[in-house]
């Protein structure tokens with residue numbers, strides 16, 4: 328898949344805050360006007376409750392997850408899943424999260440003692456995968472110590488652009504009318520791979536399982552074991568299992584806007600197939616995004632020593648010398664205001680998945696001064712256009728890294744790295760808590776120091792996420808006077 332966010336940025340500069348383009352035969356409206364976006368994402372949500380369909384995405388299967396579900400099926404799943412990310416649940420998860428961060432701190436200590444520059448992004452990727460398997464699904468995989476761990480390697484392949492289905496995705500984009508053929512080819516290829524490996528094990532050395540199929544099969548096994556063992560844990564999977572039903576659920580009505588559909592009482596239930604699909608989704612949604620966000624924060628620390636120092640001082644204020652050994656938890660980091668601004672400013676500069684933030688209209692919609700757009704119109708946002716709009720973010724230059732700009736109240740749509748409205752990122756608070764605890768612990772002990780190759784490897788590429796190649800840095804202990812390099 329080619330990059331989409333970077334061309335949109337260039338087109339917005341050329342054509343303004345609202346324009347259209349075609350993907351194959353499909354017209355897309357691109358918007359970075361915050362008032363129109365507020366209508367689309369918030370005020371008229373009942374008309375814009377779906378995202379545009381990804382090529383080859385199956386929307387009506389029984390094992391649909393929250394990201395792809397539409398209409399009342401999405402509403403029901405979101406109703407069950409929202410409370411799994413409540414403050415109380417997150418508080419209960421922070422000790423588990425800290426145990427994963429302990430393992431990261433050991434790795435950082437080992438890197439520190441080598442006294443050479445290293446790629447901290449790789450360590451963050453293993454951490455975030457460890458966190459999601461531990462806090463999300465109660466599985467301890469030791470992946471921070473073992474880079475060849477299959478859970479890690481398969482998830483990494485989902486986000487690498489060397490996937491076999493690239494060509495089919497391109498065909499689905501260009502010739503949408505024949506998508507049923509591309510989808511059938513895609514499914515057949517996956518099944519052939521899976522069954523060949525299963526019944527002819529020697530082929531495993533030559534044929535890779537399709538990574539999402541591999542992960543989904545493992546997830547199904549984990550759910551089965553959890554159900555059979557009856558073990559209760561404080562994790563995301565447990566909370567979903569508490570609302571589980573073995574049977575099918577018929578969501579009455581297909582649209583939010585059909586008469587009376589809004590008033591149909593939502594069943595607080597989720598099927599086992601949907602749980603598997605959502606476990607898989609949380610894993611892919613929480614892994615690359617959060618590790619990349621941490622990577623960008625670390626780059627910002629290395630390249631802005633003054634802001635790093637300020638952040639360290641503000642973090643120190645939350646620990647007194649008597650309680651240095653106490654690990655930061657949900658409440659501690661929730662009160663670290665400058666840390667919050669620092670992360671927000673980093674994500675303003677480096678949004679991670681702009682491609683995920685879009686909506687599709689289910690009814691015709693009036694845009695003031697433009698006219699009526701028909702039902703089925705897809706609206707993408709140019710996140711760079713919003714995040715670097717001087718009128719929304721001034722008076723300090725938008726190209727200056729300045730966390731304090733978040734002290735001022737801004738337009739509700741000016742900052743959208745987690746999307747917006749009822750369909751925003753359900754894992755946002757989980758991700759922010761994880762990032763804050765990591766950064767508070769990192770900066771309590773170390774300063775991040777830029778090295779000769781930091782900028783060289785900070786080369787951004789987009790494949791679903793916009794990510795840097797590597798984050799090469801040195802660490803310096805805060806109680807040690809001189810720089811490493």
Ligand code: HEM
Nearest residue numbers: 393394609612613616617620745746747750751752754758
């Ligand atoms: C820094 C980390 C993260 C970023 C930048 C991020 C970003 C996003 C964005 C932009 C969306 C689309 C929102 C919209 O359309 O308005 C989204 C949706 C979603 N995210 Fe995240 N995300 C992150 C972490 C997580 C984590 C940790 C989880 C779960 C453990 C998660 C689960 C989801 C789910 C399930 C959706 C779909 C929500 C729905 O359709 O109702 N995300 N995320």
